Amino acid sequence: MKQTLNLIKIGGNIIDDETKLNRFLKDFAQIPGPKILIHGGGKTVTQISGNLGLETTMVNGLRITDAETLRVVTMVYGGLINKTIVAKLQAEDCNAIGFTGADANLIPAAKRAAGKLDFGYAGDIIPGVIRGEKIAFFLDNCFVPVFAPLTHDKAGSLLNTNADTIASALAIALSGQYETKLYYCFEKNGVLTDLENEDSIIEELTLEKYRSLKHEGLIAKGMLPKLDNAFKALVAGVNSVVICHADAIGKMLIQDKKAGTELVKE
Ligand SMILES: Nc1ncnc2c1ncn2[C@@H]1O[C@H](COP(=O)(O)OP(=O)(O)O)[C@@H](O)[C@H]1O
Numbered sequence: 001m002k003q004t005l006n007l008i009k010i011g012g013n014i015i016d017d018e019t020k021l022n023r024f025l026k027d028f029a030q031i032p033g034p035k036i037l038i039h040g041g042g043k044t045v046t047q048i049s050g051n052l053g054l055e056t057t058m059v060n061g062l063r064i065t066d067a068e069t070l071r072v073v074t075m076v077y078g079g080l081i082n083k084t085i086v087a088k089l090q091a092e093d094c095n096a097i098g099f100t101g102a103d104a105n106l107i108p109a110a111k112r113a114a115g116k117l118d119f120g121y122a123g124d125i126i127p128g129v130i131r132g133e134k135i136a137f138f139l140d141n142c143f144v145p146v147f148a149p150l151t152h153d154k155a156g157s158l159l160n161t162n163a164d165t166i167a168s169a170l171a172i173a174l175s176g177q178y179e180t181k182l183y184y185c186f187e188k189n190g191v192l193t194d195l196e197n198e199d200s201i202i203e204e205l206t207l208e209k210y211r212s213l214k215h216e217g218l219i220a221k222g223m224l225p226k227l228d229n230a231f232k233a234l235v236a237g238v239n240s241v242v243i244c245h246a247d248a249i250g251k252m253l254i255q256d257k258k259a260g261t262e263l264v265k266e
């Protein structure tokens with residue numbers, strides 16, 4: 001029987017709030033067995049870019065990453081956020097090790113070709129190139145990998161890659177070796193039918209239901225790329241995919257209770 005691997009992604013709204021981040025990391029540190037944390041931090045980059053006088057442009061949830069913005073995302077994702085999380089986890093006796101996709105060539109990617117729009121240094125992960133066994137080496141040696149949303153082009157440049165996409169690609173790459181469970185944690189209770197009502201959680205979501213809720217405009221903004229990545233993982237063989245509140249991770253993975261929205265096949 002395969003060992004279970006939990007992959008957990010946290011987004012910018014949690015990272016940007018130190019109290020919420022600390023609470024989440026305390027729970028994360030207690031989760032038994034092999035685990036991987038993938039972090040975003042788009043909100044922090046937008047704030048710091050603004051302070052530096054750089055304009056932010058997002059298209060379909062992706063940041064247009066010019067050369068100056070690449071310097072900012074490298075500093076903020078690869079430095080500030082990644083290393084702060086690693087230090088906080090070490091304080092909880094969790095043996096975290098921080099990575100970008102360039103480290104150990106873990107996530108090679110390709111700069112998105114400029115079409116009508118030039119996304120600059122935004123990277124698309126090359127399908128099938130993540131070698132799960134390299135990451136398994138760290139897991140087998142009791143390290144807890146913490147991934148920043150940065151990849152590289154193997155020609156000397158880092159690339160900015162959406163953190164939801166990295167989480168999905170890592171879960172897919174490791175699904176041959178492990179029973180993979182992927183959790184997208186954010187600041188709401190799950191996928192909701194009414195954004196104003198935290199109790200309106202869709203407990204089970206099929207691709208068909210997702211399409212119809214999207215058509216009705218009930219699922220929008222950042223939830224669209226998140227669910228596209230989440231369904232991609234489910235279809236590719238990841239064993240379970242859940243979208244949930246960051247505060248629910250302890251309840252689910254330590255107390256073994258249900259929370260949030262579980263994606264289900266038709
Ligand atoms: N139906 C929905 N249920 C929950 N959130 C939704 C929904 N539709 C849109 N959203 C929005 O999607 C956001 C989450 O996407 P995003 O900001 O990219 O997450 P993250 O913090 O993980 O980066 C929520 O903050 C919410 O505003």
Ligand SMILES: CC(=O)N[C@@H](CCC(=O)OP(=O)(O)O)C(=O)O
Nearest residue numbers: 011012040041042062063162163
């Ligand atoms: C190319 C691209 O858009 N990269 C993302 C990476 C960070 C991210 O995904 O952060 P959240 O999870 O907090 O949204 C960005 O720079 O916003």
